[in-house]
Amino acid sequence: MDFNDTPDEAAFRAEARTFLQANAEPKSRARPVLRLGDLGGDAVAQCKAWQAKKADAGFAAISWPKRFGGREASPILQVIYHQEEENYAVPRGLFEIGLGMCIPTMMTYAQPEQLDRYVRPALRGEEVWCQLFSEPAGGSDLAALRTRAERDGDDWVINGQKIWTSGAHLSDFGIIVVRTDPNVPKHAGLSFFFLDMRSPGIEIRPIHQMSGASHFNEVFFTDVRVPDAQRLGAVGQGWQVSLTTLMNERLAVGEVHRPDVEDLLELARALMLSGNGAVRERIADWYARTQGLKFTRFRTMTALSRGQTPGPENSIHKLVNASKLQDIASYGLDLMGMAGLVMDDDLAEAYAMFQQALLSSPSARIAGGSDEILRNIIAERVLGLPADIRVDKDRPFSQVPTGRR
Amino acid sequence: MNFDFSDDLKQLRDQARRFLAEQSPPKVVRQVLEGGEPYAVALWQAMAEMGWLGAAIPEQYGGAGLGYEGLCVLAEELGRAVAPVPFASSAYLAAEALLLAGSDAQKRRLLPKLADGSAVGCFALAEGTGNPDPAHVSVRATGGRLTGSKWPVMDGDIAGFAVVVARDDGGETALFLADLAADGVSRRKLTTVDPSRDHARIDFAGAAAERLGARTGWPLVQRLLERAAILVAFEQVGGAQAALEMARDYALERYAFGRPIGSFQAIKHKLADVYVAIELARSNAYYGAWALSADAAELPLAAATARVSATEAFHLAAKENIQTHGGIGFTWDVDCHLYYRRSKQLALALGSAPWWKHRLVELLEMRNAA
Numbered sequence: 001m002d003f004n005d006t007p008d009e010a011a012f013r014a015e016a017r018t019f020l021q022a023n024a025e026p027k028s029r030a031r032p033v034l035r036l037g038d039l040g041g042d043a044v045a046q047c048k049a050w051q052a053k054k055a056d057a058g059f060a061a062i063s064w065p066k067r068f069g070g071r072e073a074s075p076i077l078q079v080i081y082h083q084e085e086e087n088y089a090v091p092r093g094l095f096e097i098g099l100g101m102c103i104p105t106m107m108t109y110a111q112p113e114q115l116d117r118y119v120r121p122a123l124r125g126e127e128v129w130c131q132l133f134s135e136p137a138g139g140s141d142l143a144a145l146r147t148r149a150e151r152d153g154d155d156w157v158i159n160g161q162k163i164w165t166s167g168a169h170l171s172d173f174g175i176i177v178v179r180t181d182p183n184v185p186k187h188a189g190l191s192f193f194f195l196d197m198r199s200p201g202i203e204i205r206p207i208h209q210m211s212g213a214s215h216f217n218e219v220f221f222t223d224v225r226v227p228d229a230q231r232l233g234a235v236g237q238g239w240q241v242s243l244t245t246l247m248n249e250r251l252a253v254g255e256v257h258r259p260d261v262e263d264l265l266e267l268a269r270a271l272m273l274s275g276n277g278a279v280r281e282r283i284a285d286w287y288a289r290t291q292g293l294k295f296t297r298f299r300t301m302t303a304l305s306r307g308q309t310p311g312p313e314n315s316i317h318k319l320v321n322a323s324k325l326q327d328i329a330s331y332g333l334d335l336m337g338m339a340g341l342v343m344d345d346d347l348a349e350a351y352a353m354f355q356q357a358l359l360s361s362p363s364a365r366i367a368g369g370s371d372e373i374l375r376n377i378i379a380e381r382v383l384g385l386p387a388d389i390r391v392d393k394d395r396p397f398s399q400v401p402t403g404r405r
Numbered sequence: 406m407n408f409d410f411s412d413d414l415k416q417l418r419d420q421a422r423r424f425l426a427e428q429s430p431p432k433v434v435r436q437v438l439e440g441g442e443p444y445a446v447a448l449w450q451a452m453a454e455m456g457w458l459g460a461a462i463p464e465q466y467g468g469a470g471l472g473y474e475g476l477c478v479l480a481e482e483l484g485r486a487v488a489p490v491p492f493a494s495s496a497y498l499a500a501e502a503l504l505l506a507g508s509d510a511q512k513r514r515l516l517p518k519l520a521d522g523s524a525v526g527c528f529a530l531a532e533g534t535g536n537p538d539p540a541h542v543s544v545r546a547t548g549g550r551l552t553g554s555k556w557p558v559m560d561g562d563i564a565g566f567a568v569v570v571a572r573d574d575g576g577e578t579a580l581f582l583a584d585l586a587a588d589g590v591s592r593r594k595l596t597t598v599d600p601s602r603d604h605a606r607i608d609f610a611g612a613a614a615e616r617l618g619a620r621t622g623w624p625l626v627q628r629l630l631e632r633a634a635i636l637v638a639f640e641q642v643g644g645a646q647a648a649l650e651m652a653r654d655y656a657l658e659r660y661a662f663g664r665p666i667g668s669f670q671a672i673k674h675k676l677a678d679v680y681v682a683i684e685l686a687r688s689n690a691y692y693g694a695w696a697l698s699a700d701a702a703e704l705p706l707a708a709a710t711a712r713v714s715a716t717e718a719f720h721l722a723a724k725e726n727i728q729t730h731g732g733i734g735f736t737w738d739v740d741c742h743l744y745y746r747r748s749k750q751l752a753l754a755l756g757s758a759p760w761w762k763h764r765l766v767e768l769l770e771m772r773n774a775a
């Protein structure tokens with residue numbers, strides 16, 4: 001065992017470091033850079049400027065084919081780049097979905113001339129993409145979605161509602177899965193399109209989250225026309241196309257969540273509580289989990305480095321991290337005692353990082369596959385346990401029972 | 406990045422797994438558990454013949470020179486098989502104590518015997534209730550004679566010699582070698598929660614003792630515990646994995662309410678959580694394997710982390726295996742209790758989880774202060 005890069009990997013890492021040193025500010029440990037919140041005006045411009053710089057230097061699409069501006073390099077180099085970028089305070093959060101999910105789906109299903117039109121502007125950050133999947137009636141059960149598309153000449157006409165769409169209000173284009181036939185079982189009646197987010201009939205409303213921020217939107221469709229030429233995959237094949245999108249969910253790259261166990265240790269020290277036996281045991285547990293994930297990632301990197309493809313076992317990262325974040329945040333407030341509820345920047349410990357995480361972390365356990373769905377994935381696809389018995393599987397969608405919500 | 410065992414070691418693992426499936430099936434574990442023999446003697450001899458007992462002992466001392474990664478691979482498989490043999494005592498603790506602290510003459514005299522199985526060693530630290538602590542060491546080695554009691558001593562009733570933690574003439578903690586067949590040594594086999602592994606109380610009444618090397622001080626004991634903890638973590642991961650697989654297999658074949666119980670989310674999510682705990686523990690154990698084989702400065706923290714993770718994972722896997730089985734899992738005839746017993750035995754040997762957690766945070770603080 002060793003932790004060394006191969007010569008190719010080392011050369012690439014050096015190249016990435018050189019680029020980052022010349023173009024970005026190193027992160028400071030003391031005050032964490034939180035994820036860009038509302039991505040208002042200036043932040044969007046910063047994200048776009050950084051993305052263009054990154055794309056021009058060849059770091060934006062490392063594993064993509066060369067004809068789309070990529071390097072056709074092993075995914076291990078992508079991971080290495082992320083590791084290096086993680087040390088720098090770069091504006092992020094606007095292109096992950098477009099480049100990680102939407103454009104790879106386009107690459108599989110769109111026509112060559114469409115790819116010529118859309119891929120490079122997306123890569124350089126000139127055009128932003130969003131993914132319109134979840135609906136009020138279709139979250140974990142995505143295939144229960146109800147937004148309808150009906151054929152009308154060369155167009156399809158979309159009516160319905162999507163929800164939890166990250167960045168819809170900032171997006172130029174979107175990919176969408178809709179129901180084109182309610183009279184067949186649910187998975188068989190779906191079709192997939194890409195569309196212009198400025199099409200007439202689209203209304204975007206931000207969702208006011210419990211944390212106070214607004215990262216997500218509701219998107220309403222009223223007689224929105226989409227040309228049939230923008231269909232991805234055959235009519236009725238929308239579920240299969242959706243699975244392609246979801247499989248492209250980016251590899252766990254060791255995103256740093258704050259507060260982490262080191263922040264907790266520092267907090268305990270600052271509050272003179274680090275000698276407390278109960279506190280020490282909790283810190284040790286979280287440290288062991290943190291390290292366990294870190295070295296699980298190293299095992300994944302080893303597999304990638306040998307050209308293997310990581311499988312469903314990768315679900316472990318978000319499953320462990322999300323709860324750990326919520327628990328560390330909550331425990332941090334407990335350590336502060338009665339003052340734990342205070343968020344004023346001048347009074348709160350650790351810049352109110354624990355309080356902010358308390359309020360934002362519930363979403364981490366839901367978004368991008370809830371804890372429950374991830375456990376199902378591990379149970380079914382890693383351990384080989386049977387899938388749930390489905391009462392809706394073979395019935396026409398229009399006859400499937402629904403609740404009031 | 407090469408954070409995996411080599412192909413050669415994976416081959417060794419496959420061989421070991423096949424061998425142990427044949428030579429250490431539950432029937433053999435039960436033979437020891439039910440008092441038929443103190444340990445699986447035939448299995449032990451076969452392990453000696455394959456060179457496992459001296460896996461990490463250098464060739465110059467009669468070992469196989471497979472290195473620590475090789476020893477880790479074997480530990481995982483022995484854990485998976487819940488093997489009823491004194492491997493941890495002899496190969497991790499006694500051999501490591503000799504390698505760490507012994508004089509060249511002592512190494513030459515004892516390591517070849519440990520490697521070929523003609524001697525079994527054990528490590529006598531505990532003196533009743535409590536976790537490893539120099540303040541708990543009251544056995545004295547005065548003028549080359551040991552006085553006092555050690556219990557529980559893993560494999561103390563099987564071993565031919567013990568490495569004993571005792572106070573020397575100056576009151577310092579040090580390691581001593583004691584021939585357990587000598588005058589002044591009496592042993593009593595103890596009843597424990599895991600009778601598939603031998604434990605004893607050893608009373609020394611002026612028994613002859615030979616100082617192991619020249620070093621003194623608690624850090625030596627600490628170091629020995631850390632090295633053993635990494636190897637035991639592999640045993641724990643192996644045992645946890647076997648318990649998970651047993652639960653999974655049962656959940657697939659047992660039907661209730663007209664369907665396999667493994668199709669219920671109550672079971673699926675439980676076993677997914679067990680899987681997660683094991684993978685975290687496995688990854689931490691791998692890091693420990695690296696630290697052992699590289700003799701890295703990170704070893705103490707890596708060991709504490711591997712220990713904390715692996716103890717949690719095996720306990721969780723073993724208890725949820727019983728729970729997945731339901732009532733049948735609580736019977737003597739079904740093998741669930743073999744893992745449940747072993748998970749607690751391994752969790753307590755070398756010190757219990759709270760002690761390792763405190764040690765882990767202490768090491769973190771030392772690292773952060775540096």
